[in-house]
Amino acid sequence: MFFDALAxxxxxxLIKFADVDAFRPVESIEHARSIPLDVTNFAAARAIVSLPACQIVVARSFARILDTAYRAPGGMVILPMSDDLRASSNGISLDSRFFLALRGNDDCHFVEFQTNYHALIIFSPALRDRGWFDRADTLWTSIGEGTALLHARQLVLDILRTASVEPRMFEATDVAAHLQEGLLLAMDDLLHIDPRSNRSASIAGARSARLVQRIDDFVTAYPTAPIYTANLANEFGVSIRTLSGALTKVRGMSLHRYIRLKRLWATRARLLRGGGTTVATCARAQGFHHLGEFAAAYRATFHETPSETLARGRQTSLRAT
Structure with missing residues (x-):
C-alpha cells in the first residue's frame, strides 16, 4: 500500500517490522499485547507525523488478538485507512465504514482477522473546546458519514506524503498549523458537532445569523489569510462549538466548507473578468496557496477547470471591446 511510496x-x-519479536517492544511501550494469528506472513509498519497539538500514527497491522490499554487524556480517533478493513472491537464487528473515538482511559479488546490499515490521531490535552468527546473513559464506535470519512482519510494520507517529500514545511510554524487546522476541521465534520447538543448554550437564530455575518465580514476583509477555527472563535469571543454550531444552523455546513466555498466563488468571479490575470494569481488572491488542491476543489464545485473559466472570461472581455 502507501507505505511503499513513503520515505x-x-x-x-517510518518503521517496518519483519517479525513479531521485533514488534513486541513497541507493544510493551503502548501497554498492548498481541497474539498473532498468522506468524508466517507477519508484516507490520508504522508511519508517524507530529503536528503542533496532535500526532498521527498510520499503522499496517496483522491478523491478531489484541488487548490494549488506551490512555488518551486529550482524546483520540481511530480511522480505517483502506476499504477492506475487517476487525472486531469488544465484540462489535467493524469494517471500513466505522471509526472509533476515546477521551480518557479504556482497556480495549480487538480481533483483527487480516492485515488492516488504520490511523490513530492522538490529540494533546492542550487542544480544548472542540466539543467532540462528551463521554469519557469509553471507546465508542460509530458509522461515519461517507464523504467526511473519506475526506479525513485522504487528508491523513496527504499529510504523510507531504512529511515524506517536503519535511521542511513542518519546520514552519504557520504551515504546520495550517495542516493541523485542516485535520481538525475534518474531525469536526466526522464527529458531527450539532449545536442542539450544547445544552448549556442554545444558540438563538438571530445570534447565529449575526455571528455568520461577522464571519462573512472577516473573510471579505482578509481574503488571503489562513483562517483557523480556534483563532476565529477567540476573535469573536465565542467557543469553537458555538461558532461551528452557528454555521451549521444558518448555512447548513461546516466552517471549513463554507469559507472554501465563498473563496472558490470569489476566485471564479475574478477569473470571469478575464483580462491579463492568471489562474495562480486569482487563486492566491483568495488564499489558495496549494494550487493542486485548489484545482481539484474548483473542478468538483464548478465542473470545469479554472483555466476553462478564465478562457471564457477572456473571450467575453474581447467581445465586449
Missing part, C-alpha cells in the same frame, strides 16, 4: 524524513518516522 523517512525529519518530519516522518
Amino acid at each position: 523517512p524524513s525529519s518530519a516522518l518516522q
Whole structure:
C-alpha cells in the first residue's frame, strides 16, 4: 500500500517490522499485547507525523488478538485507512465504514482477522473546546458519514506524503498549523458537532445569523489569510462549538466548507473578468496557496477547470471591446 511510496524524513518516522519479536517492544511501550494469528506472513509498519497539538500514527497491522490499554487524556480517533478493513472491537464487528473515538482511559479488546490499515490521531490535552468527546473513559464506535470519512482519510494520507517529500514545511510554524487546522476541521465534520447538543448554550437564530455575518465580514476583509477555527472563535469571543454550531444552523455546513466555498466563488468571479490575470494569481488572491488542491476543489464545485473559466472570461472581455 502507501507505505511503499513513503520515505523517512525529519518530519516522518517510518518503521517496518519483519517479525513479531521485533514488534513486541513497541507493544510493551503502548501497554498492548498481541497474539498473532498468522506468524508466517507477519508484516507490520508504522508511519508517524507530529503536528503542533496532535500526532498521527498510520499503522499496517496483522491478523491478531489484541488487548490494549488506551490512555488518551486529550482524546483520540481511530480511522480505517483502506476499504477492506475487517476487525472486531469488544465484540462489535467493524469494517471500513466505522471509526472509533476515546477521551480518557479504556482497556480495549480487538480481533483483527487480516492485515488492516488504520490511523490513530492522538490529540494533546492542550487542544480544548472542540466539543467532540462528551463521554469519557469509553471507546465508542460509530458509522461515519461517507464523504467526511473519506475526506479525513485522504487528508491523513496527504499529510504523510507531504512529511515524506517536503519535511521542511513542518519546520514552519504557520504551515504546520495550517495542516493541523485542516485535520481538525475534518474531525469536526466526522464527529458531527450539532449545536442542539450544547445544552448549556442554545444558540438563538438571530445570534447565529449575526455571528455568520461577522464571519462573512472577516473573510471579505482578509481574503488571503489562513483562517483557523480556534483563532476565529477567540476573535469573536465565542467557543469553537458555538461558532461551528452557528454555521451549521444558518448555512447548513461546516466552517471549513463554507469559507472554501465563498473563496472558490470569489476566485471564479475574478477569473470571469478575464483580462491579463492568471489562474495562480486569482487563486492566491483568495488564499489558495496549494494550487493542486485548489484545482481539484474548483473542478468538483464548478465542473470545469479554472483555466476553462478564465478562457471564457477572456473571450467575453474581447467581445465586449
